[in-house]
Amino acid sequence: MQYNKLPHSTLEVSKICLGTMTFGEQNTQQEAFDQLDYALERGVNFIDTAEMYPVPPKAGTQGRTEEYIGNWLKQSGKREKVVLATKIAGPRNVPYIRDNMSLDRRNIHLAIDDSLKRLQTDYVDLYQLHWPQRQTNCFGQLNYPYPDAQEEVTLIETLEALAELIKAGKVRYIGVSNETPWGVMTLLRLAEKHELPRIVSIQNPYNLLNRSFEVGLSEISHYEGVKLLAYSPLAFGCLSGKYLNNQRPEGARCSLFERFVRYFTPQGIKATEAYVNLAREHGLDPAQMALAFVNQRPFVASNIIGTTNLEQLKSNIDSLEVVLSDELLQGLQEIGTTYSNPCP
Numbered sequence: 001m002q003y004n005k006l007p008h009s010t011l012e013v014s015k016i017c018l019g020t021m022t023f024g025e026q027n028t029q030q031e032a033f034d035q036l037d038y039a040l041e042r043g044v045n046f047i048d049t050a051e052m053y054p055v056p057p058k059a060g061t062q063g064r065t066e067e068y069i070g071n072w073l074k075q076s077g078k079r080e081k082v083v084l085a086t087k088i089a090g091p092r093n094v095p096y097i098r099d100n101m102s103l104d105r106r107n108i109h110l111a112i113d114d115s116l117k118r119l120q121t122d123y124v125d126l127y128q129l130h131w132p133q134r135q136t137n138c139f140g141q142l143n144y145p146y147p148d149a150q151e152e153v154t155l156i157e158t159l160e161a162l163a164e165l166i167k168a169g170k171v172r173y174i175g176v177s178n179e180t181p182w183g184v185m186t187l188l189r190l191a192e193k194h195e196l197p198r199i200v201s202i203q204n205p206y207n208l209l210n211r212s213f214e215v216g217l218s219e220i221s222h223y224e225g226v227k228l229l230a231y232s233p234l235a236f237g238c239l240s241g242k243y244l245n246n247q248r249p250e251g252a253r254c255s256l257f258e259r260f261v262r263y264f265t266p267q268g269i270k271a272t273e274a275y276v277n278l279a280r281e282h283g284l285d286p287a288q289m290a291l292a293f294v295n296q297r298p299f300v301a302s303n304i305i306g307t308t309n310l311e312q313l314k315s316n317i318d319s320l321e322v323v324l325s326d327e328l329l330q331g332l333q334e335i336g337t338t339y340s341n342p343c344p
Contacts, residue, residue, distance in 0.1 A: 001043025002320060004301045007225030009173045009200045011125060013083050015295060016317050017046040017229065019306035024064030025054035026253065026308045032068040033075070038310055040078065042317050048203070048229070048304050050087035050130055051097065051115050056257050059096035063118050070120035085126035085229075086115050087177055087203075090133055103133040104153045105161040112170050127171040128203055131178040133158065138178040140262045142344060155186055159196045166197050175201035175229070181216035188224055199226060201301065206230040208239055208275055208290050209268050209343040211336065218299045227301035230294050234305075235263040235343065239290035241276035244269070251308070263343045271339035278331045284322065291319035293332060 002015040018039045023032040036047070053065035066086065073079045088111040091101045098107055116122060131138055133155075135147040165171040174197050176184065184202060191198045202221070206213045206228060213228060221227055234240060236254055243264075248255035254264075263272070279286040294303045305316040324332075 001045075003045075004227070006173070006200045006227055006301055008198050011083055011173060011200070013046040013302045014044045015302055015320060016042075016044050017048050017085075017302040017304040018044050018313075019231065019304040020047065020049045020065050020069060021053045021055040022253075022306055022308050023049075023054055023068045024061050025056070026251070026256070029068045029071065031309075032065075033072050034310060035307065035313055036069070036072050037076070038313055039317070040081065042314075044317065045081065046083045046085070046302055048085045048231075049119075050089070050128075051111055051118075052087070052089045052094065052130065056259055057094060062094075062096055063114070066115055066118035070118050074120045079121055083125045084119065084121065085128060085175075086119065086124050087128040087130040088112070088115075090129060090131040092131075102153045103129060103158045103161075105157065105164070108158070108161040108165065112165055116170060123170055123172060125172045126175055126201065127162065127165065127173070128175040128177045128201070129158070129179075132176075132180075132183055134183075136180055136183070138180070140344065155183075156190050156194065156196075159187065159190055159194070163196050173197070173200045175199050175203060177203035177231075179204065181220055184217065184220050184224075184226060188226070201229050202226050203229040203231055203304070205232040206294060206297075206300070207233050207235045208293060208332070208336070209235045209263055209271055209341075211341055212344045213299070221299040228297075228299050229302050229304055230297075230300050231304045233291055233294040233303050234287055235268075235272075235290075236260050237287075238263040238268070238272050239275060240287035241272065244273060244276065253308075265343055267339055267342035271335060271342045274335045274339065275332070278328070278335065282325070282328050282331075284328075285315065288315060288319040288322050289324070289328075291316055292322035292324055295320060296324065 134151045162174045254260045276286040279289040307313040
């Protein structure tokens with residue numbers, strides 16, 4: 001296993017992070033325990049979750065993922081062996097989490113206390129804003145909405161509340177998710193100006209079909225030391241090739257849930273076919289090639305993989321051993337130019 005130190009922190013995180021959003025929906029508690037045990041055996045020390053999980057989100061299962069992880073932490077006694085990250089949900093139509101989903105002081109304190117209770121721990125290593133308070137283009141939506149009204153909850157209020165969590169010992173470091181270049185730089189500027197905690201990571205989607213992080217955010221990552229925790233590195237599993245030719249494997253996420261259509265655009269399907277064919281021409285597993293590409297980007301601190309079985313988990317972790325040749329990298333670049341960001 002490879003490890004990276006997140007700049008401006010003492011956190012040493014494994015290059016592979018275990019994503020857990022299937023725990024409680026596609027995975028039972030025992031299956032979750034098996035994944036957690038195996039990941040740690042392979043050197044994975046980084047676990048990412050969220051108060052909203054599992055996905056797809058719904059009232060009947062919300063918080064179950066954190067509960068499974070908490071039960072595992074209690075049973076295994078391995079809390080000090082893992083870097084534990086979770087996220088607070090931002091404004092969305094999910095009133096079953098909290099009546100008011102703002103990222104204000106009240107909600108931030110309520111959210112962390114509920115997460116800590118479910119996780120059965122008194123602190124998390126990394127606490128992330130799951131998405132911004134303000135209206136912006138994230139989750140695959142393009143075209144900035146140009147909102148008329150100013151947000152009632154300002155970024156400075158959010159930062160001040162997060163600072164209180166750090167001071168109370170409930171959180172060690174903070175990060176953001178689904179954030180924009182403007183949001184990252186504004187948070188960094190406010191932290192410096194008002195002597196508040198600095199964000200140490202950004203968790204955004206990044207894969208061969210969605211390389212939007214490279215525009216703007218990668219430069220910020222380089223100069224400001226805010227590294228990427230890449231999620232959806234396989235584009236909901238599409239880059240494995242298992243959904244090509246209209247296949248819908250039984251039990252697969254995109255077979256079970258019709259809401260996951262982000263990576264099924266006409267150009268996205270053509271790009272996926274090209275990437276899968278390139279991998280096979282070089283004798284590689286398409287999923288491992290796609291993961292290796294993400295693993296080897298200089299701005300990626302950790303690659304968040306999500307699996308539903310141990311066979312997938314083993315294969316995904318083994319992607320660290322895949323070396324992409326110059327010829328293969330050139331082929332990836334050519335496909336990326338032909339099909340430029342087909343699924344942002």
